[in-house]
Amino acid sequence: MRIAVFAGDGIGPEVTEQAVRVLQALELPGLELVEGDVGGVAYRKHGHPLPAETLEIARSADAILFGAVGDFSCDHLERHLRPEQAILGLRKELGLFANLRPARVFPGLEDLTTLREEVAATIDLLIVRELNGDVYFGEKGIRTLEDGRRQGWDMMSYAEDEVRRIAHAAFQAAMTRSKKLCSVDKANVLETSQLWRDVVIEVAKEYPEVELSHMYVDNAAMQLVKNPGQFDVIVTGNLFGDILSDQASMCVGSIGLLASASLAEGSYGLYEPIHGSAPDIAGKGLANPMATILSAAMLLRHSLGLEAEAVRIEAAVAKTLADGIKGGDLGGSAGTREIGDAVLARL
Numbered sequence: 001m002r003i004a005v006f007a008g009d010g011i012g013p014e015v016t017e018q019a020v021r022v023l024q025a026l027e028l029p030g031l032e033l034v035e036g037d038v039g040g041v042a043y044r045k046h047g048h049p050l051p052a053e054t055l056e057i058a059r060s061a062d063a064i065l066f067g068a069v070g071d072f073s074c075d076h077l078e079r080h081l082r083p084e085q086a087i088l089g090l091r092k093e094l095g096l097f098a099n100l101r102p103a104r105v106f107p108g109l110e111d112l113t114t115l116r117e118e119v120a121a122t123i124d125l126l127i128v129r130e131l132n133g134d135v136y137f138g139e140k141g142i143r144t145l146e147d148g149r150r151q152g153w154d155m156m157s158y159a160e161d162e163v164r165r166i167a168h169a170a171f172q173a174a175m176t177r178s179k180k181l182c183s184v185d186k187a188n189v190l191e192t193s194q195l196w197r198d199v200v201i202e203v204a205k206e207y208p209e210v211e212l213s214h215m216y217v218d219n220a221a222m223q224l225v226k227n228p229g230q231f232d233v234i235v236t237g238n239l240f241g242d243i244l245s246d247q248a249s250m251c252v253g254s255i256g257l258l259a260s261a262s263l264a265e266g267s268y269g270l271y272e273p274i275h276g277s278a279p280d281i282a283g284k285g286l287a288n289p290m291a292t293i294l295s296a297a298m299l300l301r302h303s304l305g306l307e308a309e310a311v312r313i314e315a316a317v318a319k320t321l322a323d324g325i326k327g328g329d330l331g332g333s334a335g336t337r338e339i340g341d342a343v344l345a346r347l
């Protein structure tokens with residue numbers, strides 16, 4: 001079992017360190033961890049945010065544990081050299097098309113979210129975000145029009161096979177949960193979304209037990225705070241899924257709690273918190289490592305088939321929170337390492 005560990009920038013190394021400690025504490029036989037450089041750190045060291053040697057490590061591993069990338073001092077670089085290209089490159093190069101972002105309220109946190117307690121308590125949802133297409137990977141540029149005005153442009157598109165495979169992933173996820181799937185799009189305006197909706201309806205015929213609904217993304221954003229308990233599985237495109245998952249994180253308390261799995265066909269996957277490098281708190285030992293620790297649990301479940309060990313980690317995180325040990329993001333005072341220690345003590 002070879003796991004690539006790409007810690008990245010900002011709080012990435014701080015939160016990844018705690019997840020690695022948790023993985024090591026499980027004493028899994030044959031577990032090998034191999035580190036690689038990504039993001040701004042990799043750019044400074046190798047001249048590229050996703051160096052060839054890092055990609056090589058990724059390909060040689062069974063799964064990747066990823067911290068975060070992003071460094072505002074790199075924002076002037078040409079786009080292909082910016083830190084974020086590391087995560088985008090890994091997703092594309094490795095065919096990581098299905099991004100699972102679960103959100104549920106941990107017992108004891110009901111009154112700590114930005115929603116009313118009785119509304120927050122109902123949340124147990126899974127966002128299935130398509131990760132290889134959409135406006136993220138279309139042609140783009142900034143051009144000068146004939147009249148001299150500059151114009152930024154980004155091409156949004158989805159091919160039907162791309163929609164079909166993420167729809168299957170979402171219906172399959174729904175089959176293991178409450179058999180309710182809501183497809184979120186903007187079909188009232190976008191042709192990309194119209195095709196998305198048509199294909200999702202076609203795929204639905206193969207899953208007669210799943211109750212399918214459709215919602216426009218603007219309404220979905222509103223419903224997520226009005227009545228989030230109505231959602232079980234949400235399937236959506238790359239851009240809408242990015243935005244809605246950050247929103248869902250605050251509905252359950254903090255972005256420092258939301259883990260994710262980015263899966264290819266088969267068992268290969270990359271696991272990362274949904275948050276970024278948080279430059280505002282980086283290097284201060286303030287970041288909540290729970291999202292990364294929970295991502296390590298998803299890694300054990302999805303890529304290594306170690307369900308019992310995954311549950312063990314999730315239970316330790318839940319117990320830590322129930323015992324009142326919280327970071328500043330949840331109104332507490334525990335630091336990154338202290339939270340790591342607390343989870344380890346409850347494993």
Ligand SMILES: NC(=O)c1ccc[n+]([C@@H]2O[C@H](COP(=O)([O-])OP(=O)(O)OC[C@H]3O[C@@H](n4cnc5c(N)ncnc54)[C@H](O)[C@@H]3O)[C@@H](O)[C@H]2O)c1
Pocket residue numbers: 011015067068069070071072084087255256272273274275276277278279280281286287288289291327329
């Ligand atoms: N997958 C990734 O690597 C990823 C994801 C999102 C953003 N980014 C990058 O990260 C950089 C910063 O972006 P941003 O500020 O928009 O988003 P961010 O997620 O890094 O931070 C947003 C806010 O949430 C807080 N926060 C985030 N994670 C936290 C944690 N674990 N514990 C406590 N508080 C936490 C931050 O302090 C900040 O106030 C940018 O360069 C962006 O491109 C990378």
Ligand SMILES: CC(C)[C@H](C(=O)O)[C@@H](O)C(=O)O
Pocket residue numbers: 070084087088242274276
């Ligand atoms: C850093 C950025 C490219 C990334 C995305 O937009 O997918 C991030 O926001 C995320 O949610 O993983």
Ligand SMILES: [Mg+2]
Pocket residue numbers: 242243246274
């Ligand atoms: Mg995001």
